[in-house]
Amino acid sequence: MARTAEPMLTAQALRKSFTLHLRGGVTLPVLEGNDLTVAAGECVGLLGPSGVGKSTLLRCLYGNYRPQAGRIRVRHDGAMVDLVGAPPYLLLAVRRRTIGYVSQFLRVIPRIGALDLVIERALAFTPSEEEARIRAMTMLTALNLPARLWALPPATFSGGEQQRVNLARVLVGDYPILLLDEPTAALDQQNRDAAIELIGQRVRSGAAAVGIFHDADARRRLTDRGVELVPARETA
Amino acid sequence: MSRVPLLCAEGVAKSFGARVACRDVGFELHAGEILGVVGESGSGKTTLLRCLAGQLTPDAGRVAYADRSGALRDVFAMSEAERRRLARTEWGFVHQNPRDGLRMGISAGANVGERLMAVGWRHYGAIRASALAWLANVEIAADRIDDLPAGFSGGMQQRLQIARNLVSEPRLVYMDEPTGGLDVSVQARLLDLLRRLVQRLQLASVVVTHDLGVVRMLCDRLMVMQAGEVVEEGLTDQVLDDPQHAYTQLLVSSILPA
Numbered sequence: 129m130a131r132t133a134e135p136m137l138t139a140q141a142l143r144k145s146f147t148l149h150l151r152g153g154v155t156l157p158v159l160e161g162n163d164l165t166v167a168a169g170e171c172v173g174l175l176g177p178s179g180v181g182k183s184t185l186l187r188c189l190y191g192n193y194r195p196q197a198g199r200i201r202v203r204h205d206g207a208m209v210d211l212v213g214a215p216p217y218l219l220l221a222v223r224r225r226t227i228g229y230v231s232q233f234l235r236v237i238p239r240i241g242a243l244d245l246v247i248e249r250a251l252a253f254t255p256s257e258e259e260a261r262i263r264a265m266t267m268l269t270a271l272n273l274p275a276r277l278w279a280l281p282p283a284t285f286s287g288g289e290q291q292r293v294n295l296a297r298v299l300v301g302d303y304p305i306l307l308l309d310e311p312t313a314a315l316d317q318q319n320r321d322a323a324i325e326l327i328g329q330r331v332r333s334g335a336a337a338v339g340i341f342h343d344a345d346a347r348r349r350l351t352d353r354g355v356e357l358v359p360a361r362e363t364a
Numbered sequence: 365m366s367r368v369p370l371l372c373a374e375g376v377a378k379s380f381g382a383r384v385a386c387r388d389v390g391f392e393l394h395a396g397e398i399l400g401v402v403g404e405s406g407s408g409k410t411t412l413l414r415c416l417a418g419q420l421t422p423d424a425g426r427v428a429y430a431d432r433s434g435a436l437r438d439v440f441a442m443s444e445a446e447r448r449r450l451a452r453t454e455w456g457f458v459h460q461n462p463r464d465g466l467r468m469g470i471s472a473g474a475n476v477g478e479r480l481m482a483v484g485w486r487h488y489g490a491i492r493a494s495a496l497a498w499l500a501n502v503e504i505a506a507d508r509i510d511d512l513p514a515g516f517s518g519g520m521q522q523r524l525q526i527a528r529n530l531v532s533e534p535r536l537v538y539m540d541e542p543t544g545g546l547d548v549s550v551q552a553r554l555l556d557l558l559r560r561l562v563q564r565l566q567l568a569s570v571v572v573t574h575d576l577g578v579v580r581m582l583c584d585r586l587m588v589m590q591a592g593e594v595v596e597e598g599l600t601d602q603v604l605d606d607p608q609h610a611y612t613q614l615l616v617s618s619i620l621p622a
Contacts, residue, residue, distance in 0.1 A: 149610030
């Protein structure tokens with residue numbers, strides 16, 4: 129699957145710690161100088177035990193966590209842009225069209241139906257509401273979400289159904305970079321196969337993906353290589 | 365999204381006597397962005413909002429607004445008449461207390477229609493049709509169009525005030541605790557409506573609230589104020605998921621789980 133291509137995403141010397149002011153200012157170091165390079169058409173798996181900082185690294189790459197030091201560069205609208213310290217409007221634009229992030233849990237506005245939640249994302253990639261609707265319906269169908277659920281808000285859905293809405297919101301777009309935090313963990317075997325196939329298609333068509341896959345089957349079928357994270361040094 | 369900001373604030377400060385209400389507040393706001401301002405009561409949020417909207421003159425600092433012609437104009441260097449014209453045609457202001465934003469002596473439909481007349485609408489049928497559509501948008505029954513807002517519940521009055529502000533499709537809307545006294549179900553519907561309108565019309569908004577749930581759903585960006593100063597800012601998810609200032613950590617850790 130891997131191709132030689134210009135990097136879509138690079139992270140250099142990332143440092144991230146958390147200072148808990150309500151706990152006497154104790155500081156928890158998580159990332160200490162991590163590097164990562166991902167090319168188009170490549171899927172990289174983050175490896176290491178729980179608590180080593182895999183999700184923290186993904187969240188930094190999405191601009192959700194703010195690293196104390198280091199650089200994160202992504203290819204956005206044909207140019208490399210630095211996400212660390214980027215102005216808000218740029219980071220929002222990168223999230224709208226360049227980076228799709230599948231989190232472990234779906235967090236959306238209440239009272240909006242599943243189909244509308246997916247259409248909303250598709251509209252960043254097509255000016256046509258009709259085409260956005262068709263793309264969204266196609267993706268929900270491919271992920272086996274029963275049509276009777278489409279008009280309903282996902283708050284009442286099962287974990288697996290919510291995860292499929294979450295996946296659909298990202299896979300419905302043409303995001304050139306995908307960040308996947310356990311995208312198949314809540315799915316049964318049949319739905320997992322469907323999700324793995326759809327993610328694989330996006331990577332084969334040129335998306336750069338970084339993921340956390342505790343599920344060995346998903347990891348084996350999707351990732352081209354793994355990057356082992358090492359625990360940060362404990363400091364007082 | 366263009367790189368020319370719609371609103372630009374620099375070093376805005378306002379004191380009442382010896383008491384500092386806000387100090388050294390600055391930010392840029394682009395079309396299509398919603399900026400939340402959070403902090404406890406008395407942290408200077410409402411004073412800041414009133415300074416931004418040209419209702420209070422700051423002691424120091426600058427507020428500039430890019431009008432429809434695209435020129436960035438100093439809000440306090442323009443004439444009072446010009447500020448009023450902007451407030452009527454390009455801005456909206458949703459007050460915490462709907463009685464401050466509505467005219468209680470005229471009907472619900474007239475409250476909405478009046479804004480359209482202020483921006484030049486003259487055709488009665490079109491005004492009434494638009495008023496009806498907006499009452500439906502905010503879930504007020506069509507048969508209440510001729511009723512006075514005084515007879516409405518607090519939640520209905522607030523929805524009417526939002527309809528009155530958004531009907532003329534302003535470019536910038538200031539909101540002071542817009543969902544304050546509302547039922548949770550109405551609140552979610554309103555937030556959804558506001559967010560869609562912002563996306564569709566590419567308007568910008570500054571929303572003052574102490575409700576972090578509202579912020580999570582509605583705002584792209586966040587400023588956290590404590591004792592008149594901005595102690596932390598960033599994208600909403602950055603500030604709420606990775607709060608860095610002690611006061612922000614206290615606010616975030618105080619959210620009651622649903």
